[in-house]
Amino acid sequence: GQMAASVAHEFRNPLTGIRGAAQMIREKPSSAPEFIGMIEEEALKLEALCEDFLELARPINIRLVPSRLGDIARSVASSWRPAFDEKEVILAVQARDDEPVLRVDPRRIEQVLHNLVRNALESTDPGGSVTISVFGGGLVVEDTGQGMDENVLERLFIPFFTTKSYGSGLGLCNVRRIVEAHDGEIEVVSRPGEGTRFELFLDRRAS
DSSP, X not given: OHHHHHHHHHHHHHHHHHHHHHHHHHHOGGGHHHHHHHHHXXXXXXXXXXXXXXXXXXXXXXXXXXXXXXXXXXXXXXXXXXXXXXXXXXXXXXXXXXXXXXXXXXXXXXXXXXXXXXXXXXXXXXXXXXXXXXXXXXXXXXXXXXXXXXXXXXXXXXXXXXXXXXXXXXXXXHHHHHHHHTTOEEEEEEOTTSOEEEEEEOOOBOO
């Protein structure tokens, strides 16, 4: 019942926008060019929500290949650099040259990092920092942002739970599913006003 209510809530907002735009066009046909863009935008939101829900429903298939987590971390950091520069938040990657090669799914680990880095950026004020660290068998994403209290931490990986005014609340849920599909574990340490630290343990040494 809780999940059904959450799904309905997530779909209701875009549908309200579409319905409102359609009513305006009906009342004033000359306004169609103005509201067609809004209808398209809300329809795209619905499509993205459908994809998120389908992703949650599907079993996660991973393709394990020998990979270096540092290479994956640097690639993700490079794609986020402009957004961090714009917000004036420091983004750093710490990885040793002699890090071990692990058997992971690089595309899925990228997906995990994109989610964690996005969340870290959104919770960190200008002048703060986000650090991606690579250790022997996993990754750490740590920020100097707003942090979270115990109530939020307990619900963090529940599908559809979010503290944001937008989004489906499925990002961290999928993060945990991907980590667990690697037979790994994820831990979170956070306190209000003291930032957040996500630790991912993914020790699958390449043979």
